[in-house]
Amino acid sequence: MTEQHHPHLTLGVCDYPEHVPRDRWEIYAQQQKELGLTYVRIAEFAWALMEPTEGEYNWTWLDEAVEVLHREGLKVVLCTPTATPPAWLIRKHPEILAWDAQGKVRAFGSRRHYDFASEVYREHSRRITRAMAERYGQHPGVAGWQTDNEFGCHDTTRSYGPASQAAFPMWLQSRYESIDQLNEAWGNVFWSQTYSGFDQIGLPNLTVTEPNPSHVLDYCRFASDMIRTFQEEQVSILRECSPGRFITHNFMIFFSDFDHYEVSKCLDFVSWDAYPTGMLEFFASWESDEVKQKYARTGHPDLISFNHDLYRGLKAYQGGHPLPFWVMEQQCGQVNWAPYNPLPADGAVKLWTAQAWAHGADTVSYFRWRAATMAQEVMHSGLLRHDETPDRGFDEVKALSLSDFPAGDVPAQVALLHDYESLWIWDQQKHNQDLSYWRQVMLYYSTLRSLGVDVDVVHPSSDLSKYALIVAPALTLMTEETMEALRKATEHALLIFGPRTAYRTASGRTPETGQFGTLADLVGGKLRNFDSLRPGLREKVDQYDVTLWAEGYQCEDATPVHVYESGPLAGVCAVMRKGNVLTIGAHSPGLVYDLLREALAEARVSVLDVPEGIRVSRRSGKMLVQNFNAYGVDVLGTRMPAVSVEMLP
Amino acid sequence: MTEQHHPHLTLGVCDYPEHVPRDRWEIYAQQQKELGLTYVRIAEFAWALMEPTEGEYNWTWLDEAVEVLHREGLKVVLCTPTATPPAWLIRKHPEILAWDAQGKVRAFGSRRHYDFASEVYREHSRRITRAMAERYGQHPGVAGWQTDNEFGCHDTTRSYGPASQAAFPMWLQSRYESIDQLNEAWGNVFWSQTYSGFDQIGLPNLTVTEPNPSHVLDYCRFASDMIRTFQEEQVSILRECSPGRFITHNFMIFFSDFDHYEVSKCLDFVSWDAYPTGMLEFFASWESDEVKQKYARTGHPDLISFNHDLYRGLKAYQGGHPLPFWVMEQQCGQVNWAPYNPLPADGAVKLWTAQAWAHGADTVSYFRWRAATMAQEVMHSGLLRHDETPDRGFDEVKALSLSDFPAGDVPAQVALLHDYESLWIWDQQKHNQDLSYWRQVMLYYSTLRSLGVDVDVVHPSSDLSKYALIVAPALTLMTEETMEALRKATEHALLIFGPRTAYRTASGRTPETGQFGTLADLVGGKLRNFDSLRPGLREKVDQYDVTLWAEGYQCEDATPVHVYESGPLAGVCAVMRKGNVLTIGAHSPGLVYDLLREALAEARVSVLDVPEGIRVSRRSGKMLVQNFNAYGVDVLGTRMPAVSVEMLP
Amino acid sequence: MTEQHHPHLTLGVCDYPEHVPRDRWEIYAQQQKELGLTYVRIAEFAWALMEPTEGEYNWTWLDEAVEVLHREGLKVVLCTPTATPPAWLIRKHPEILAWDAQGKVRAFGSRRHYDFASEVYREHSRRITRAMAERYGQHPGVAGWQTDNEFGCHDTTRSYGPASQAAFPMWLQSRYESIDQLNEAWGNVFWSQTYSGFDQIGLPNLTVTEPNPSHVLDYCRFASDMIRTFQEEQVSILRECSPGRFITHNFMIFFSDFDHYEVSKCLDFVSWDAYPTGMLEFFASWESDEVKQKYARTGHPDLISFNHDLYRGLKAYQGGHPLPFWVMEQQCGQVNWAPYNPLPADGAVKLWTAQAWAHGADTVSYFRWRAATMAQEVMHSGLLRHDETPDRGFDEVKALSLSDFPAGDVPAQVALLHDYESLWIWDQQKHNQDLSYWRQVMLYYSTLRSLGVDVDVVHPSSDLSKYALIVAPALTLMTEETMEALRKATEHALLIFGPRTAYRTASGRTPETGQFGTLADLVGGKLRNFDSLRPGLREKVDQYDVTLWAEGYQCEDATPVHVYESGPLAGVCAVMRKGNVLTIGAHSPGLVYDLLREALAEARVSVLDVPEGIRVSRRSGKMLVQNFNAYGVDVLGTRMPAVSVEMLP
């Protein structure tokens, strides 16, 4: 459930009443109501105000803040404040602090300065959660909860200090029956890495050269599990003390240090924080300067929608279906954390809001109400400026007609398979420093979107029965369960694999029978060689240019579809087909485009050629056309102005 | 006073008699005298020779060194040797050592390895200063003193170890009456950064993400204060034991880790160390490769003269006027510390010397006499080569006719306002990684210089009554005192503000009323939005290109002078004028050029169009034309050869 | 000796039987035999299997592994496993661990995690070496030994922890008679670096700015000595327990952190590990992107052959002659450790093998037999793929006709002088960040190779009597012994010096008489100035462009050969000649080409103009023509296909 089942999109805002004088609270609440907002998220980071000294709570301000909003008819989303343990707690228990990979204790003075594995911190996390939940859990104005804030932000998923060091060997012991099984799983015979006891195992940092990838893989799983159980402790208390309220967490753009499928299992629905311009500057390292310039004021349409589709798909994990989600923090002006922080274009806030709806958002909550006049976020914008005048985004929100955005389904016929464990192992040993897991995934996703196709991004364990076409661009870590799901899926769907598929086993080794291991019969062939292409090095598959990565196959009972024309793999199969399975070994935008187009035709998924910078998305029987260009475009019979949306039936 | 009031420029040299055999001393002194030098600076860094073991002084060598120079009629400048605490002292008191921002103790083995806040070190600093001052303070050959050497060099202003950790909370306690006032000033309600006691406050390093800018700002002030009081302790001893001798310190190019206004208050005059080629390679990160290549052998004229003007202006702090200064270390060959260390062009040493005079230097002292044959500086040049032959610079010094450079005033009618606190807060949160405080200042300074205008670079607290035009390109931190000074200045002068003016309060917050806070009535408007432009992104203000930064204003009673033509700020005011105050929000060299040219005309400051690479500077009724080009130029009716100066009446 | 004196090239392979099931051992041995291999190197890194817990050895597996190979008629090369101390040893003695230059302990979890100076580790090193040597030293299947693996790999030569800290002062005390002599040698009077006792001397890391280069130079020597004596301890045990077997060590590409001349003295012959594609991507930072792209699939011919020539020359140290060597690890597919890891071209493995032979290799041993299915090297290729099918390199090895590659001499008439101490001091203070010691050396080496000339790379202490031309591109550190050798060499040979020759004394100072110190009479002149040219800055010597470095000379009794035409050195001598000595101060590929061509003619060494990408090498009366181009070329009357070799009589 994403709370009360509104017939259409609802809006919200993130606010920090404690940042402004008391006399502004009623005024802001009225303005928020007038703007058409439904939700106000508060109390994030406010631990030091709630509990100024250990065990002495001060609820007065928060009682009032909740009441003021409730009186105005706004629904409150409360946050557990555990992203910011107060100074007094850290001075008393410095062992709570996280350590960075360089072996340095990370200091108090910003946020997220804790190790998820710290038993001491977990005790305090449960304590403050229970105190809040008992006081506000059944308040009629409280609609739901957000746990903590942006788990893992600022590289805080993995800590390299005593708390994690103590917990990791125990976690390993419970995963492996014996140290011999661990040694076998990790291949520790290599470089004499064999352990004779779990207590000998350290964290995989500060090694002389790269650590064992299997060691790192399990450390990633461990750290992810620490977040999962940390949150589950809070959720369990909230469920007990705040019945009928939703619980969510606000995930981050492309963030992949923990397994979001596992961590979101205990939530009612998923939220994420959408900052389109910062995302482009900060995360999309593979995008050219030209692309970054083109989309500097809107963000890149596919980077944004991919995250919508990804987070919509989280709840489909282990048999489920994609589910509407929230954008808990929606950029509505400029951010302050990218190398360059341009103003959004006129129309961008409306565009982002509509796009979020079209990709399944039930609620879009803007960050933040008023720009902060203090501390780290002084240069971040809000709906109001520092001086309380409405900022540019405010006017766009005000102009929205919410009934234009009805609730309902995203009718995707195509699934793109994603898995955090594959990402962890891929990015550890890229073999080509320019080709990351996300870059590989985005090649396929963007190609599909340029063909006007709606996509569900889901885990292989999801219910795949409804899809006509399933694309798995980068499933490099292959478990028995995933293999089973894939086999089953090919009974009704066309399945497309990218390179490096099934190159690694669940423990991060390579199959003794080489790539594709026991999946070889499904794809109908085996790996012959992979090739990592440096900048400037291009090979050919028929008329197509291949860059970055080229993988050649030995067809067994597959049919070769395309063959390399040049380079060390000349004459070797680049693309093979067996039954419903097509395997594409070459990194080649042109080739991928043509193959996906053919596959969509075969799967009877209709395509729509859209110009550059234009995207279409469907929901609830409507089609939203989005123009991300800084210029007007004629598309589908209408003239769209720069940075705009058009709703078509 | 810059010592005896010479009627014209005097010269000096930095020498290290202890680096050469005793039999060279008399020979060098004669050569120095013959070359026309007046001053010889010695004893810098020589602590280990003066005090080989604790408390046992060896003055023999220094007695002789002073005597040899005195006998030759040269004036001695002595240095306190505190930049280099000896090995025995560090072994006895390792707690003296500075710690870097990564939490590592900085080791003995080079120089500046001490924490200014260390009480133990201060005791030894006072002890060696007193010992030297008592022995040489009244020697007839000793003309003056240099304290320590290049405070802050090699990132040593701010230490992150126990000595600073102990002193910082006490400093904060004396600045703020209570912890509540500190919490309010820093905006610690943000992210639960509230402290319940001063003892909870750490140094602002190793935080998980960026620390609170107000926390950092006060740490900058604290560290600056530690330098100030460290030096004041030495000065107080020198004043007592060495009456009638001057005291100065040699500051560095563009160095800004401490408040030079505060630190220079106790000095008789200011000195600085001018290394034009290294400066260009090392510090001017914003200059293009083309510019770095063009000026590789001369340095950039404006980078050099800006520092002259800056240091001339230090003594104008709090009501004073600019004052002649020394160049204590003047490059006279190649340096050894830049990524590339080209030879200076023929004529460059003469050019630099004349330029220094024209911008107010009373003495130019070359670094160093003979190139070192040992240790870290083996690849740095001097007036003599390693083999004691005169190097290229020697010949240019020899050819100087000093009476051509009379003492007197620099007749600047234009003031450029500068303030280290504004720099600290600007550069902490640049919002556009390519636009630093210095880059912003240099845009205005270079434009003025390209118009042939002499400029005083001064603090807003200076006596501004003599200026017709006052330019404040980057006064982002605005105190009550500065506001008062600015209001008063507009009564007689035209005042020009750049972007981000008055965006931050004295504690680093943003005014609750937004930019410009209580200065809004003076400028006649308010900030609407600022825009940070990534590379490649350009907007227009009329015909002018805007890059890097664009700020739009809501005019209240100001008149819009220019308006944005494109981008999110289209239609918004870019430049506004109210009375004597012109505010320029756009980063646009063309626009700034035209506006400054008009403002100079209005202020009746005459301009002189000079070709590229040519600069003019006035002093004592003369005008020095400088050709920094590697080719000859016809200018003001004469043909100037490559890299040359011409004195005009 | 390189073991039994085969009449022609022999082959080997590196294998890790412990990485595969027992049932593969016989099969692999048969395949290895059939492939024509002679040697199999095993037991590298296998300490944890040999000694699972302290003092309890398990030899069963290794007994069998040796026996299986022996039965098949293959010769076994055993390795001491000291590159990988097991987990139990590190847990018991964490003081063994190396520390990095940032002061962090380097953790267990990969390899080479030890400090060579650790007495505790040396005891265990001797113990495991003796245990292995006693068990296998006289086994008839064991042909020889490799000590440890790739000394210094992953920046492990120099450790900055307690073990090295304890040993360094003692080493210094034995090098210098007194602390006064050390202070004098290091020039510690500079910056008060004077020590009053050896115990005050720290390791040269974490200093505030660059440490004293003399301090660092001695630290390099110390660390090199620690490797030397560490290995000598193993060698002494192996000599005692394994008579008649060879002992070697596998050095690395361009690796220069220790003095390979000193370290290889106790070995029977030298080996090195040749990875041509990784080498180009990873080490040759000065090569353009265009060059890296051109040779991406073959490696650069001169980078490869330089290392062959360098390692062939190691045994010529102190009076000897170059000696055949082994390539212990020869790339035979793609590597996994470069930023990009492309597949080698068809023909590359044959090309590399033939080239190794032509430059003096007696044995080429491929790395590795089968690609690893676990841990850090999962993405590195072998002769067999993961799935045990023969990989591309296998087929090229199989096609080799070994009798085509007879044993014998490399008939070089030209010597290129190299010295690690010069490299250490050059690269510490480059003065131009783009010009390293290796880059300077490679300019001369590549020029000679482009003229079809065979080159011995040797230490100045070698027997130089056989050479007609001796090139010393970068002998910047000049000892008395080297000067003597050079003087003697000029009696019969033409000698060419590059810039910076004799700029530093044995202790890293500059001669009091400047460059060239007491060598001035041999070269016939003195340094006037050196110039460091930033990118884009070019000067002229006659028609030649000069970049990076320009050194001007004052000719005494030398004759100026070329003079600078532009820049600060215009009119100054760039190239001078006195008798048999030619000194070239300018970095100018065109000038160096013409001067070397003339010098070769004068020395009656015949040259051969070869097209780009073509190289010729002579051995045993044959000439091997190598085509490194990705296209066919007509050369010396025959058509050579892409990536191929042609043997000419």
Ligand SMILES: [Zn+2]
């Ligand atoms: Zn409604």
Ligand SMILES: [Zn+2]
């Ligand atoms: Zn005079």
Ligand SMILES: [Zn+2]
């Ligand atoms: Zn044979």
